[in-house]
Amino acid sequence: MSDHRAEHADAWSERPTDAATGAAAAGGAAESGELPAPAPAAAAHGAVTPADAADAARLVSFGLQPKLLPARDVEYADLLRRYREEPAFARLADAVATGLGLVVLEVSTRAGMAVSAGEDSVFAVRMGDYARRASADSADRFLHGLAHLAVAALAFPRPEDLADDGYIGRITVNGVDAFVRQACRRLEERADEQGENTDPATEAPGLEAAWRIYARRSATGATKDARRLAGSTTGIVGKAVAFLTESGFLHRTGDDAGGAYRTTARYQLQVRDMAGSAAMAELLELGVVPVTDGTPTLVPPSDADDLELTAEAGLPFHA
């Protein structure tokens, strides 16, 4: 257990440098950045009583229970109303959250008090605690991270979906796995076309292309007790969605295709304002600048092409 902890502390040592860029890019950071100034202002007003502070802390504690819905709890709903109607109370609650190392993403009736853990907060989730193997094996660590990214990418397949507050994404575990596999397969085909030898050099496993790590891992496996094989890709994706469900980001809707889930408003906020931009900043730092002009990567075929396709599709079988 102790060497395990040492591992992950080591693995995270490079974080503080990235934290600056990550937090600056995060949308929610703008709000929290103003906080130190308003807090004394509220005090100067003379209106803050210990009871107010208790209420503000209570609101934040509601926010720390991500599965709790404001619509189901009268006290939560009351405090939210108070947050919106009393600017002084709002600043107080924000200050409590910031003091606890939390970033306020949004406060609304649909998402509740949506807070997210700051970089060094006690509430932050560390990869080593999330998956035991991940701290020892960099391939596993990558796969767990990629699973989370892939779940978000499939839940919000288009930029419009991520931007639209009313959008609800639907995913299945097998769907996520198959989608990443397909992306890997296309890269493999492309490498084959270019006659590239993608087999990595034995001495430098770190130079192996990321897609190969995923493609190599088996999708599933039989286990003695009929549970999902933890090391398989569906096992890893299954773990990710189960964890996100615990975080109040996903709702389980059924058992088809390895488990079906829908997204919550909180997940959209988290991905849009925190995770997406943090990962993006990291990618830019690596010198990879994904160029898009805002249009989808695929141009839909014109109507004429579409009709032609249908006609062709039926042709041999009408004869």
Next chain:
Amino acid sequence: MTSPASTEFVPPQLSAGPRPAQGPAADEGLARRLRALACTAPLHDLDVRKANLAGEYSVYAMAEIALAAIDLVTLNMDFDTGADHEQIVARLLPRVAAQAPDRPLAEHERVARWVLENLINVGSVDRGFRAVYGTFGPDGAYVRRDYDFKLIEEVPGYGGSVYLRTTDEAVNVLVGALDTDVTSAQIAAEVKLEVLISRGRLADAQLAAEQARYRTVQYAETLRRTLEATRRNVRAVDWLNAVPDMIAEALDHVADRYRHENAILTNIRKARDEAVEPEHKRRAAELVDIVKDCIRRHTQLQSRLLDAGPLFRAEQDRQAFATPTARAGLDLYGQLVAPLLPLPVEQAIRVTDAFFAHGAGLRTPVSVRVGDLVDILLTPPLEREHLGAEMPEPDLIATPDDSRFSEEQLASAMELLDLPHDAPRRLSGLLADARRRDPELPYLVALLAVHAASPPVGTAYRQGEKQLLFAVDDGTELDDPEFGGADLIVGMALLDAAGMSADRTEAA
């Protein structure tokens, strides 16, 4: 195992044979052959490692069992799922048993499972194999590379079950055509099949037909993966060129093969019916089954292809015709996942780590009180219920027998109605006979006779009955103290069950 397709297979690397491999171009052929060679290694390895098993297992030919297992999985692979693990083990058993007939069944099963698990390579986390080979880089430097491959992989099936599929590598190793184009190889195999049939060489024809089926399975597998991607995300697939081309190609292929295989089917049926030697007849019958299976697979493929167009349009409606939002969002796939995957893993991991750290949400830390801890530690562990709740013993009540007629009466009536086929009788006579045996019997006889007025001929044929009771009304009035109506003529008709059943199989 030799392949008919391999006769046309001229390895391009042979031309580079005498020269030492220097550049990457010359090396490529060598690398390809090394990889092909690596795929056979797990099979040889089985025979080497059987000595390490606890027990005396040298009598079993493990490589043979392994090849048979790959064969079975390939043939049982469906379009949607794969082959069932238990089924494969069960089908392997006869071969294993044949290798050591005097050993116990449990050992046979253990061997079959051992081979299958080793082909999946259950012990490793990737469930795959790795071979190391060396190539010369463009700068002349010698680089050792890892080649990762699988032979049998486990895929998720319906309802959380796990199925087996053979990988492309395994199919290639098995078929023996290591570097041939799928489509052209199939055409070659089928042309050969036709020739073989026309010359009456059925043993070779069967081999060729089986090869054709492997090709078909391989083709369907490629298509399945592409169609699946289309269902998931319209944007992930090139619907402008690649997919329509692929669909057109696949439909051409299906139409072509369908025509082709129907022609073959007609030919083999003729061969089967005309064959005098029982061995030939059996082989031809097997061949009919194989070709029918090919046709079934084609039909399945075709229905998937026809679904593709409507599916694409529905998805496009949903994605392209909604009101656009004012805010510009991040394109998670296009801007994060897609650029990330080609990166070396040591760089990609920084991006996924950042996403995980900011996207996994928060956890409230658990604080433990010593008092609780003592309680928790002292609580005895809960017995896990393996069998679920106990089933209550069902309380069975004997229902009173309220049938109007007894079994003996029915037997007696049937005996009475078991008429010779050339001597039908009047109902009045039958009723009089029945009345002499038992006063209740005429009712049963009358009932059976009325039923026979509209006999279930089709059902009788389908069940292969040899004869059938029938009744005809010729207008004569029934003169009986208890019954009224027509005095039916009751007789027994003979059915040509054998002929019908032969027709039926032919039609199927």
